[in-house]
Amino acid sequence: MNASKPILDVRGLRTEFRKSRKTWFPVVNDVDFHVSAGETLAIVGESGCGKSMLAHSLLQLLPKRISRLAAGDIWLEGRNIAKLSEEQMRAVRGKDISMVFQEPMTSLNPLMKVGQQIAESIIEHEGCSHDEARRRSVALMDLVGIPEPAVRAGQYPFELSGGMRQRIVIAIALACRPKVLIADEPTTALDVTIQAQVLELIDRLKTEIGMGVILITHDLGVVAEWAQRVMVMYAGRKVEEADVETFFSGPKHPYSAALLASVPRPDAIINGGRVEPLTEITGTVPPMDQLGPGCSFADRCERSADICLAQQPQIEMLSNGARVACLRAGENA
Amino acid sequence: MLSNSAKPTLLRKILSTPTGAIGMALLTTVILLALFASVLFPEGPFEMVGAPFRPPFGEYLFGTDMLGRDIAAGIAYGARISLLVGAVATLVIVLLGTVVGGLAGYYGGWIDTAAMRVTEFFQTIPTFIGAIVIVAVLGPTLPNIIGAIAVVSWAPLARLVRAEVRSVKGREFVEACLSLGMGDMRILVVQILPNVLSTIVVAGSLMVATAILFEAGLSFLGLGDPNIMTWGFMIGAGRSAIRTAWWMVTIPGIAVLLTVLAINLIGDALNEALNPRAKR
Amino acid sequence: MSEHPLLTVRNLVKYHHTPNGRVHAVDHIDLDLHRGETLGLVGESGCGKSTLGRTLIRLHEPDSGEIIHHGTDITHLSRAQMRPFRRNLQIVFQDPFASLNPRRTIRQILSEPFSIHGVGSRIEQPSMVELLIAKVGLHPSFADRFPHELSGGQRQRIAIARAIALEPSTVICDEPVSALDVSVQAQIINLLRRLQDDIGVSYIFISHDLSVIGYLADRIAVMYLGEIVEIAPKAQLWNTPLHPYTQALFSAIAVPEPPSVARNNRVGIKGDIPSPINPPGGCRFRTRCPVAMPICSEASPKLLEAGGGAKVACHLVNGTNTVS
Numbered sequence: 001m002n003a004s005k006p007i008l009d010v011r012g013l014r015t016e017f018r019k020s021r022k023t024w025f026p027v028v029n030d031v032d033f034h035v036s037a038g039e040t041l042a043i044v045g046e047s048g049c050g051k052s053m054l055a056h057s058l059l060q061l062l063p064k065r066i067s068r069l070a071a072g073d074i075w076l077e078g079r080n081i082a083k084l085s086e087e088q089m090r091a092v093r094g095k096d097i098s099m100v101f102q103e104p105m106t107s108l109n110p111l112m113k114v115g116q117q118i119a120e121s122i123i124e125h126e127g128c129s130h131d132e133a134r135r136r137s138v139a140l141m142d143l144v145g146i147p148e149p150a151v152r153a154g155q156y157p158f159e160l161s162g163g164m165r166q167r168i169v170i171a172i173a174l175a176c177r178p179k180v181l182i183a184d185e186p187t188t189a190l191d192v193t194i195q196a197q198v199l200e201l202i203d204r205l206k207t208e209i210g211m212g213v214i215l216i217t218h219d220l221g222v223v224a225e226w227a228q229r230v231m232v233m234y235a236g237r238k239v240e241e242a243d244v245e246t247f248f249s250g251p252k253h254p255y256s257a258a259l260l261a262s263v264p265r266p267d268a269i270i271n272g273g274r275v276e277p278l279t280e281i282t283g284t285v286p287p288m289d290q291l292g293p294g295c296s297f298a299d300r301c302e303r304s305a306d307i308c309l310a311q312q313p314q315i316e317m318l319s320n321g322a323r324v325a326c327l328r329a330g331e332n333a
Numbered sequence: 334m335l336s337n338s339a340k341p342t343l344l345r346k347i348l349s350t351p352t353g354a355i356g357m358a359l360l361t362t363v364i365l366l367a368l369f370a371s372v373l374f375p376e377g378p379f380e381m382v383g384a385p386f387r388p389p390f391g392e393y394l395f396g397t398d399m400l401g402r403d404i405a406a407g408i409a410y411g412a413r414i415s416l417l418v419g420a421v422a423t424l425v426i427v428l429l430g431t432v433v434g435g436l437a438g439y440y441g442g443w444i445d446t447a448a449m450r451v452t453e454f455f456q457t458i459p460t461f462i463g464a465i466v467i468v469a470v471l472g473p474t475l476p477n478i479i480g481a482i483a484v485v486s487w488a489p490l491a492r493l494v495r496a497e498v499r500s501v502k503g504r505e506f507v508e509a510c511l512s513l514g515m516g517d518m519r520i521l522v523v524q525i526l527p528n529v530l531s532t533i534v535v536a537g538s539l540m541v542a543t544a545i546l547f548e549a550g551l552s553f554l555g556l557g558d559p560n561i562m563t564w565g566f567m568i569g570a571g572r573s574a575i576r577t578a579w580w581m582v583t584i585p586g587i588a589v590l591l592t593v594l595a596i597n598l599i600g601d602a603l604n605e606a607l608n609p610r611a612k613r
Numbered sequence: 614m615s616e617h618p619l620l621t622v623r624n625l626v627k628y629h630h631t632p633n634g635r636v637h638a639v640d641h642i643d644l645d646l647h648r649g650e651t652l653g654l655v656g657e658s659g660c661g662k663s664t665l666g667r668t669l670i671r672l673h674e675p676d677s678g679e680i681i682h683h684g685t686d687i688t689h690l691s692r693a694q695m696r697p698f699r700r701n702l703q704i705v706f707q708d709p710f711a712s713l714n715p716r717r718t719i720r721q722i723l724s725e726p727f728s729i730h731g732v733g734s735r736i737e738q739p740s741m742v743e744l745l746i747a748k749v750g751l752h753p754s755f756a757d758r759f760p761h762e763l764s765g766g767q768r769q770r771i772a773i774a775r776a777i778a779l780e781p782s783t784v785i786c787d788e789p790v791s792a793l794d795v796s797v798q799a800q801i802i803n804l805l806r807r808l809q810d811d812i813g814v815s816y817i818f819i820s821h822d823l824s825v826i827g828y829l830a831d832r833i834a835v836m837y838l839g840e841i842v843e844i845a846p847k848a849q850l851w852n853t854p855l856h857p858y859t860q861a862l863f864s865a866i867a868v869p870e871p872p873s874v875a876r877n878n879r880v881g882i883k884g885d886i887p888s889p890i891n892p893p894g895g896c897r898f899r900t901r902c903p904v905a906m907p908i909c910s911e912a913s914p915k916l917l918e919a920g921g922g923a924k925v926a927c928h929l930v931n932g933t934n935t936v937s
Contacts (some may be wrong), residue, residue, distance in 0.1 A: 045793040093770065161885040162658075191657035192821060192865045193882050220797060221824070221867030248871040262799035263869055266827025266851065275828075277806070278799035284764055391731075505712040507773065508672055513726050514699035527716040 006034035006075075007212045008058075008097075008180045013072035015057040017288075024068070025289040027053045029236040030223035031072075032315070035180060035212035040203070042215045042227035042244075047051075048285045050236035051216050054180050058214075059097055059113055060089050077179065095125040098173035102185040108157040114168045115141070115153025121175040140171040143208075163194035167201065176203060181206070182214045187222070199226050220263055224248050232256045235296035236288055238315065242322035252300045252324045255281075283313075295327065303328050346606035353602025359595035363588075367412040374406035378562035382406075389580045396580045399569065404581065408588050411564040415545045415592060422544035425483035426490055427537045431526070433487075434494025439502060439521045448491070455488035464547055467571055468556045482547045490536055490555045497529040531607035539599035542593040549589050564589050618670065620646040625678035627661075627668045636892040637663035640839035641678070643916065646783060649776060650804055651809070651816040653847070655823055655862065659889045660836040662819045666785040669817065670702040683782070691701050700730055703776035707788035709768035719746070719771055720756040726778040748811075749774040750804060759826060766797035770804065770930040777808055785828030786818045790825060802829060811880055823866050835859045838889050838897040839914060845923035855925045858882075858898045896928065904929055 002247050011032045016024035033039045043051045056062045058074060064086075074082040081092055093099075109117055118137035122128060129138075134153075141149035144167040155166055166186060173181060183202060186262050187195035203226055215227055223230050223244065230247045231239040232255065240253040251257045261279035272319045283300040293299070298308035305328065313325045347353035364372075376382065382393070389396035395404035412544040437448035467481035501507065502525060510520050551557055552565025553572075564585040571581025618845050627639035638661040646652050654662045665674045669680060671687065680688045687698055706712040713722055719786040723742045733741050743753035748768040760768055769789060776784050786805065802825065808814065820826050827835055827847060834844040835858065843856040854860045861882040884901045887893055893900050899909040908928050916926040925931065 003700065016742065046796060163885055178761035192823075193657060193861055196865045196867075196881050197883075219867065221797070224869045224872065225867040245871045245873060248869060250915075259795060260869060262796045264799075264802060264822055264824045264828035265868075265870075275806070277803045278828075280803060281796035304769045362653065440663070484727040505708060506714045508667070509704070510725065512670055512672055512699060512702070512704045513729050513775075514696035515725065515729050524714055524717075528714070582736055 001038040005036065007037045007077060009034040009059070009073075009075040011073045011075070013054070013057060013074065013188075014070045015053055016061065016068050016070045018066045018068075019289050022052050023072070025146055025291075026070070027236050027288050028065075029059055030209075031233075031236075031238050032240065033231055033238065037212055038207055039229065040215050040227040042217060042230045044217060044222040044223055044230060044232060045233040046259075046285060048217060048288075049233045050288070052184055053236070054233070055099065055184050055214065055216055058182065059093050059099060060084075060086070061099075062092075068274060083221055088188050091125070094178070095176045096171070096178055096184065096292070097180045098176075098178040099182045099184065100166070100169050100173050100186045102188050104162060104169045104189070105157065107169050108165060110157055113154055113156055115161065118153075118168070118172050121172050125176045137171070137175070138333060140175060140328050141168070143205070144168075144171045144174070145197075146171075155252045161194075162190055163197060165192060166198050170198070170205075172200065174209065178211055180212045180214065182216070183217045185216065185218070186215075186218075187194055188219075195222075202226075219262060232259070235286060236323065237296065238323075239297070239325045240322060241315075241324075242320075250320075252318055252320070252322050252329045253326050254303050254328075255297045257297055258302075295325075341510050343603075343606060347599065347602040350464050350491050350602045350605060352598045356598025356602060359591055360599060363412050363592050363595065364416065365484045366409050367416050370406075370413055374403065374409055376406070378402065378406045378410040380406075386574075388578075389584065390398045391481065396578070397579070398567075398581050399574055404567070404591050405585055406420075407567050408564070408585060410562045411567065411585065411588065412592075414475075414561055415548060418475075418482070419541040419545040419596070422479045422482040422486070422547075423537050423540045425479065426487045426544075427533060427538055429483065429487040430490030431494050431533060434491035435521055435526065435529075437491070438495035439499030439517065439525065441499075445495070446493045448495070450609050452488040452491050453551060455485065456492075458485060460485040461547065461550060461554035464551060465556060468551055473551075473558055475561065478548060478551055478556075478558065481551075484496070486540065486543065488549075490533075490540065494529060494534055497532050498525055500518040501525045501528045535600060535604045535607060538596060538603055542596040542600070545589065545593055545596070618645040618647050620644070621679075621681040622669065622681040625665070625668065625680065626676045627664055627673055628676050629664070633763055636889045637839040637892055638864070638889065639668055639675075642841055643840075644815060644834065644841070644844075645750065646815055647894050648782070649809070649813050649815055650831045651818055651829050653823065653826035653833040654817060654819045654836060655833060656836035657821060657827050659838065659886055661839040661889070662836050663879070665836070666704065666787050666817060666819050670699075670704055670783075670785060678774070678936045696729075699812075700779045701782045702785075702872045703779075703781040704787060705769075705789045707777045708792050709765050709772055710760075711804075712772050713768055715760055717759075718756070719758055719760070719763075722760075722771065723756070723775055723778060726775060730779060732779065735904060745778055746771075748777070748808075750800075757919045764797075766800055767795055769793065769797075769801050773801070773808070776936065777812065778815065781814060783815045783817070785795050786816050787822055789818075791820065791822065800888070805829070822862075823862055835862065838887065838892045840897060841924075842898065842927070843923065844916070845921070845925075849870040849921045849923050853921075855919055855923060856898075856927045857904055857929070859901050861901075861903075896926075905922050908932075 008120035010031065010033050013028055014026055016026050019025050031054060033041065043054065045051045057069060063206050065270050069082055072082060073080050076096055078115040118140055122133040122136055138149045138153050141153060144163060146152050146167055190198060199222065202213060218221060227244055229243050231238055233254065234255050238254045240251060251260055258279055258281045262281065264278060281300055286296055294309040294311055295313050298304040308327055311327060313327045315323050315325045317323050318329060334419060348357060360504050379402060382403045383401050385397055385399050385401040387393055387397040393403050393405060395408060397403055437445040443521055463485040464481040470479045507520060507524060510524055549565035552563040553569040555569060556557055557563050557566045567585040568582050575582050620641060622644040625639055625642045629636040630637050642665060656662045664673060668675050675688055676929050679686055687695065706900045720742050724827055725746055727738050727741060741841055746753050746755055751767060751770055790801050793801060818826060818829050830847055832844065832846050834841050835856065837858050843859045853929055856864050882901045895910040895912055896914050899905040906928060914926040914928045914931060916924045917931050919925040919930055
């Protein structure tokens with residue numbers, strides 16, 4: 001695939017939140033990853049694992065008062081956007097990197113016609129005329145598969161269904177043909193048949209525009225079907241990264257493996273097979289401000305040893321090509 | 334979400350905010366003044382203690398009025414009435430508002446419709462004029478004044494409680510109670526009302542201030558109980574002498590102002606302590 | 614299963630009245646629930662599955678039709694008459710943050726079923742509550758906490774404990790795992806299955822997630838816009854879904870398999886779910902159906918036997934069946 005030259009290359013990213021006046025704790029810790037044009041990278045994890053924090057950090061959308069980008073570089077086509085000022089960042093958002101959020105209703109202005117909302121975004125970044133922007137917004141609505149785009153452009157968000165609204169949000173995100181699209185749980189609020197439509201749309205536009213997609217989700221099925229590579233996060237860190245074929249053939253980090261095994265898989269039991277209990281992960285995700293020195297998954301891990309509590313595992317490449325942060329991953333997996 | 338090891342009490346939460354602390358300090362002063370009025374001024378507020386029109390900060394702390402009555406004594410005894418009216422009127426308002434609003438919000442349907450028409454009727458009456466009319470017709474006694482204030486003020490609280498009860502009633506835990514076969518009164522009183530309590534407390538605390546203002550206004554217009562010294566009466570009486578004896582109007586005026594301010598500050602602090610969401 | 618079903622539903626109708634018109638939430642539904650089984654109820658938003666669940670236990674008043682519980686018609690019982698039956702008909706809701714009263718302790722919440730139905734004395738109840746908490750896999754010390762001190766999964770365990778406190782014969786599970794993380798979801802699913810083995814309860818398990826339904830259910834009913842379009846034993850439905858909507862739902866499942874082994878026969882359906890206020894005439898699915906025929910807009914298909922214990926409401930399936 002297009003793995004040759006990454007369009008977005010994140011190195012050693014560390015985002016911290018304020019705990020008290022002087023102390024900070026990491027919510028995203030030492031994360032490396034990259035996305036190439038025409039590629040979808042899925043970021044997976046349970047709530048509180050830091051995947052949304054990571055996405056917001058890329059665009060510097062976290063509140064400055066309580067958070068800071070403590071270390072790391074975010075290379076967007078040879079330009080380090082981690083060092084940009086708020087002013088310069090504003091030009092990047094929506095133009096070079098766009099974001100689609102989970103709930104389409106809250107990311108649209110309820111009092112503005114949808115066509116106008118798309119046009120606003122075009123005018124903001126490209127400064128073209130209103131007529132030109134309007135023409136392009138109708139074309140964009142056509143691109144994202146909205147029937148009768150000229151009519152729909154004159155409607156308000158509440159007049160559209162959830163699926164249609166999410167298409168509008170995507171149209172706004174794509175208005176300036178961004179290089180990277182971050183989709184944060186884009187289909188969680190949608191019905192299954194609509195979910196497939198929206199993911200298919202993102203997949204099609206990815207190749208048409210030639211952008212890289214970062215798909216943030218908790219749904220491993222969605223990952224298998226729509227991503228090329230997957231990165232699993234736990235307690236703010238990357239614990240595993242692999243291409244989907246490798247990953248779903250057998251995840252190597254105990255957390256990834258347990259996560260995959262906890263998904264109900266009816267196919268195996270449908271024809272008289274015995275119903276085995278699903279794999280449970282005991283305990284809860286530790287609070288990010290109370291992490292010990294060792295592996296943060298150690299106290300929930302079935303394979304943990306004494307060393308896991310003492311030493312922070314580093315990402316290492318395994319023989320199957322997966323990158324895993326586990327001290328015991330190399331041992332007979 | 335984080336469970337603190339030591340849960341701060343409500344009082345401590347109020348005192349931890351500057352507004353709450355100032356409000357509490359002021360209100361405590363007024364309460365102490367009211368409690369110890371008969372100790373500090375055993376002769377009572379109507380007793381002529383000295384020469385008329387003595388200026389304040391001399392022989393008498395707040396001076397004397399045109400009949401030589403001690404204004405400080407009037408302030409102390411007036412505090413009793415203001416607090417009494419504020420507390421009792423609010424109690425009546427809260428009871429009436431909670432019962433009507435609670436039943437209307439819980440049952441809906443015709444009960445709700447009827448209750449809302451009734452509250453609308455009371456809301457269309459200009460409140461202060463309504464209170465004047467009631468007191469003028471029934472006579473200026475303390476129970477009538479308290480009753481009049483309650484009658485013109487309960488409707489907004491009833492509507493507030495109704496709206497809150499309706500929203501809590503739509504929550505799933507109420508459906509869970511229904512599916513267990515729990516009775517209506519138990520659901521309303523044990524399950525729903527505790528969730529509405531913070532709203533009632535905050536609204537009620539502000540109601541106290543309004544009631545005190547109403548009472549002062551009625552007394553000022555001469556519709557106060559003639560046998561009782563109140564701040565409103567003192568302001569009304571001093572009005573004619575405002576050019577010669579400014580303190581007769583100003584000092585009870587400041588007393589009203591500070592008391593109402595104190596209660597409003599506490600109300601705000603209560604709101605912040607009980608509804609932390611409103612802050613963010 | 615010679616004895617009569619636990620719950621029989623005939624021609625059940627429930628409309629919601631909104632300012633914009635009448636929502637056909639539950640439209641002439643027939644259903645049987647047998648002892649100890651799990652009936653999965655699957656469908657997308659607005660299909661009426663939650664309304665059906667709540668109407669079954671009289672949280673909503675049915676507009677017409679019959680609900681027969683263990684031989685007794687409970688459709689029109691008063692609140693007081695209904696009370697003894699509530700011991701047997703319980704519900705677990707989707708959102709564990711909304712379904713527990715934030716002002717009451719876990720002990721108070723779990724004592725309610727016992728107090729209401731006069732089970733156990735005041736002296737016995739505390740230990741009954743602690744036993745109940747242990748039954749759902751939590752430590753009895755949770756009794757004196759408030760809901761906000763618990764995680765989502767722990768709260769859902771408490772909600773389940775409340776539902777099974779009186780050992781009901783039927784529990785409606787209304788999307789009980791949809792708001793939870795995958796690993797927590799697995800815990801709750803395992804718990805529900807274990808409790809079924811222990812106390813022999815029947816579930817009506819409502820979900821939009823076919824994987825969860827497929828894992829838990831014995832039979833599956835597929836709903837679309839207030840109607841059941843297909844109902845069949847699980848294996849039958851899984852291997853040969855007959856209704857075009859069922860087929861579309863199945864093809865929309867994203868399976869966590871390596872791409873090289875995942876089946877790739879997506880038959881995506883176009884368009885949005887029509888408004889349940891004004892559903893299409895004839896077959897309600899015809900506006901999105903890839904194989905719609907002229908007759909589909911004229912007559913609404915009946916839910917008819919289609920072999921193997923399956924019932925389907927589709928002109929295409931029913932037509933070929935009667936021909937052959």
